Amino acid sequence: MRIDLLMNKLCLVKTRSIAKKACDNNAVRVNGKIAKASLEIKPNDLIEYDLFGYKTEISITKLPEGNVAKKDAPEYYEILKREMVIV
Numbered sequence: 001m002r003i004d005l006l007m008n009k010l011c012l013v014k015t016r017s018i019a020k021k022a023c024d025n026n027a028v029r030v031n032g033k034i035a036k037a038s039l040e041i042k043p044n045d046l047i048e049y050d051l052f053g054y055k056t057e058i059s060i061t062k063l064p065e066g067n068v069a070k071k072d073a074p075e076y077y078e079i080l081k082r083e084m085v086i087v
Contacts, residue, residue, distance in 0.1 A: 001063050003028060003047070004037040009064050011073045013051065022051055047077075050085060057081040 001009075004019035007028075013019045022028050023037040029048045030039055041047070041060060048057045057080045064076055 001041055002037065003030060003035050003039045003041050006041050006060075006063070007047075007049075009068050009073075010076055011068070011070050012049070012056075012058075018051075022049060027051060046080075053085055055081075055083050055085050 004016050004023060007013050007019040007022075008016040013022070019028075020037040023035055023039075026034050027050045028035045030041065031046050032048075035047075041063065043060055043062050045060045046057065047060065048055070050056075058077045059080055060077050062076055068076065
């Protein structure tokens with residue numbers, strides 16, 4: 001599954017276009033490398049992103065098959081680190 005689509009389905013961002021713009025602006029990294037929006041994500045991938053004033057690091061535990069309810073989204077990832085970015 002593409003990273004921009006995954007971030008949207010797991011309610012990490014509000015829309016897929018926000019996720020795509022974040023990737024275009026080098027704000028998303030997968031396994032330590034800058035990610036393009038079309039990068040395919042697999043279970044156990046480590047995703048880091050700098051959005052909305054926070055630096056967040058998550059690990060993908062499994063990929064969703066279809067749409068995911070907001071309350072069920074945390075079943076698909078584990079938050080490893082989340083810290084406020086002071087500018």
